[in-house]
Amino acid sequence: MHALSAIAPPFPAASGPLGAEVFAGLTASPKRLSPWLFYDERGSGLFEQITALPEYYLTRTERSILETHADAMVSAASGCGRISIMELGAGTATKTGLILQAAVRRQNTVTYYPIDVSETPLLQARDRLEADIPGVSVLPRIADYTRELARVETSGERRLVLYIGSSLGNFEPLEALGLLQSLRETLTAGDKLLLGVDMVKDVSLLLAAYDDSAGVTAAFNKNVLVRINQELGANFDINLFQHRAVWNENHSRIEMHLVSLVAQQVQIPALGLKLFFEPGESIHTENSYKFHDEDVIEMLERSGFHLSDHWTDSREWFGEYLATAW
Secondary structure (H helix, E strand, C coil): CCCEEECCCCCHHHHCHHHHHHHHHHCCCCEECCHHHHCCHHHHHHHHHHHCCCCCHHHHHHHHHHHHHHHHHHHHHHCCCCEEEEEECCCCCCCHHHHHHHHHHHHCCEEEEEEECCHHHHHHHHHHHHHHCCCEEECCEECCCCCCHHHCCCCCCEEEEEECCCHHHHCCHHHHHHHHHHHHHHCCCCCEEEEEEEECCCHHHHHHHCCCCCCHHHHHHHHHHHHHHHHHCCCCCHHHEEEEEEEECCCCEEEEEEEECCCEEEEEHHHCEEEEECCCCEEEEEEEECECHHHHHHHHHHCCEEEEEEEECCCCCEEEEEEEEC
16 A cells, blocks of 8 residues: 555645655655755764775775876866866865865965855864865855855856766766756856766676675665654654665666565654555665766766866776866
């Protein structure tokens, strides 16, 4: 049975970002939740743990590319002039220091504008980067880069925009294209984008990265239910849901799901919701698209960018694409 009952609005919690997303996603068929819901304080901490797991190749592979090629990236981005650096979804900016160090080596000082919806990691990144890298000035911008890029002010210097970590892969293809097009509209011709994406590879490697043996990714996935319990008064029993990662070959993506182990009823009083789950019914919590080289280049061209350069690791597991706004 897929029945649900919902008491008619108004419920004040349903008008906020969290409540609106939870209401829309859990009354949809099939049920879904947006991956941005993962990142409360506990979820952000769990993700930092994931990036250090042996199965999670993404962070260390991208870091190795930046360690090897940061100077070439900054040189290609700046040409004969100075640049400022802006980062979408910066979080704690753990890898960004490599680019900032290269910028300081090239032009002595650099202004860095990290953009994120969460203030705490931005302030932590500011304090750490300014202490560790003399010559870096960090000016955080608290904003949702998917909707508020136009209001993010920076200096008049040529900009290098970092969108690394394969975050673009969390969006549906048309959404990803729209995001890049919106970014292009905020840039001046000649500004640069450094886009980091995860490439298609052996399925066993992909699945292990999203279903680690220590269970950290499972805890990260289930934390979305913990957050709904805490912030909306729901009564999800996380022990009655199982983390599941699957490879969708047709869509070239890893999918994460929370699968109900039993027939059960869940209430979310703040939204006036009573939900029913069948055994095996899933809440689809995340997609992580993996890319082929030609797909990335086509998407950049359609968004108003022209590919300037490209770097990868020796196994070609991850790619960094430098593109110029034209």
